[in-house]
Amino acid sequence: xxxxxxxxxPFKVDEVKDPLTALGVGGMALTDVRGFGxxxxxxxxxxxxxxxxxxxxxxxxxxxxxxxxxxxxxxxxCGAARTGSVGDRKxxxxxxxxxxxxxxxxTGEAAL
Numbered sequence: 001x002x003x004x005x006x007x008x009x010p011f012k013v014d015e016v017k018d019p020l021t022a023l024g025v026g027g028m029a030l031t032d033v034r035g036f037g038x039x040x041x042x043x044x045x046x047x048x049x050x051x052x053x054x055x056x057x058x059x060x061x062x063x064x065x066x067x068x069x070x071x072x073x074x075x076x077x078c079g080a081a082r083t084g085s086v087g088d089r090k091x092x093x094x095x096x097x098x099x100x101x102x103x104x105x106x107t108g109e110a111a112l
Contacts, residue, residue, distance in 0.1 A: 001096040001109070002070050006061045007033065007089035008081040013059050019076035020063060026112055029062040037089070058089060064096055064112060 008016055013030065020028065034055035042053045065073050074091055082088055101111040 001064055001066055001099065001112070003062060003064050003094045003096050004070065004073050004077070005092045005094065006077045006081065007035065007058050007091075008061060008077075009083065009087065009089070010057055010059050012081045012083070013061065015080040016061055016077055019080055020073060023065075023069060023072055023076060025063050025065060025069075025073065027063070031060040031062070033058050033060045035089075037087070056087065064099065066109065066112070 006016065010032075017028065034057055036054050036056065042056070044051060044053055061077070063073065070093060074093070077091055098107065099111045100107045
């Protein structure tokens with residue numbers, strides 16, 4: 001099993017969710033995050049005071065998939081989240097050592 005973490009633009013979350021659900025991904029976690037990278041900072045004004053926004057809002061989508069679905073999940077996320085502009089962010093794949101469903105005590109694939 002692998003954990004796939006994708007940092008995407010907030011308006012792309014629903015477009016990412018739909019193809020993952022179609023693949024059979026049974027659940028996902030979303031976290032509002034802020035970050036910076038190659039996307040330039042924005043300058044804004046509040047009550048006539050200029051300030052710079054370095055950390056821009058993003059959403060981290062986390063799913064755990066079986067090994068044979070990793071490539072399909074990456075393709076689905078990448079295809080749905082890509083805008084072609086700076087700030088599309090990244091996808092990370094991490095190994096899952098063990099998983100347990102709290103409610104039932106099931107482990108491994110049965111816990112997904």
